[in-house]
Amino acid sequence: MAEDVVAWFAARVPSGWFVGPPDVTADGEEILVMGTLPDVELAGGTARSGRAAARLARIDRFREETRDDRIRIARDAERQFGRKVAWGARCGEEARIFTTLSVPVMTRLRMNERSILDTLVAGGVARSRSEALAWCVRLVGMHQADWIKGLRDALVKVDEIRSKGPLN
Numbered sequence: 001m002a003e004d005v006v007a008w009f010a011a012r013v014p015s016g017w018f019v020g021p022p023d024v025t026a027d028g029e030e031i032l033v034m035g036t037l038p039d040v041e042l043a044g045g046t047a048r049s050g051r052a053a054a055r056l057a058r059i060d061r062f063r064e065e066t067r068d069d070r071i072r073i074a075r076d077a078e079r080q081f082g083r084k085v086a087w088g089a090r091c092g093e094e095a096r097i098f099t100t101l102s103v104p105v106m107t108r109l110r111m112n113e114r115s116i117l118d119t120l121v122a123g124g125v126a127r128s129r130s131e132a133l134a135w136c137v138r139l140v141g142m143h144q145a146d147w148i149k150g151l152r153d154a155l156v157k158v159d160e161i162r163s164k165g166p167l168n
Helices: 001-012 046-081 109-120 131-144 147-164
Strands: 023-027 030-036 084-091 092-095
Touching: 001 030, 001 046, 001 092, 030 092, 046 084, 046 109, 109 131, 131 147
Parallel strands: 030 084
Antiparallel strands: 023 030, 084 092
């Protein structure tokens, strides 16, 4: 299914939007289309903050200029795949995701786990337990990126083997 989604977007995203094909990722609820824009050309002595501001401005301009076409493509994709579509863009070291779902997830936590979330809230790291849990998940994702990638790659192999199994 993931290959179908990637191919579908590759055929529909205009070739001039990004410097290459967009990165398309999906889960059960959402599809994220993330493209790389051409980097900004600035004078050699431009400060890092100036370069970052110019890159973010390029992303914002792309967002505004492509809005109607992105909405049309997203609506077609939502009908085709039954999932919401989020868009984002990268320019140099800067990246923005324009709209993305925030999906509620039920979880059961014991007292010591709830205490950790409550400490993050009390310390001002998060405004709620929900935000604190999301912060924890992001932190694990950043610090364990290679391990998570390996696990995802292994799951792709499991799906391939399952598809060749006797029940298919």
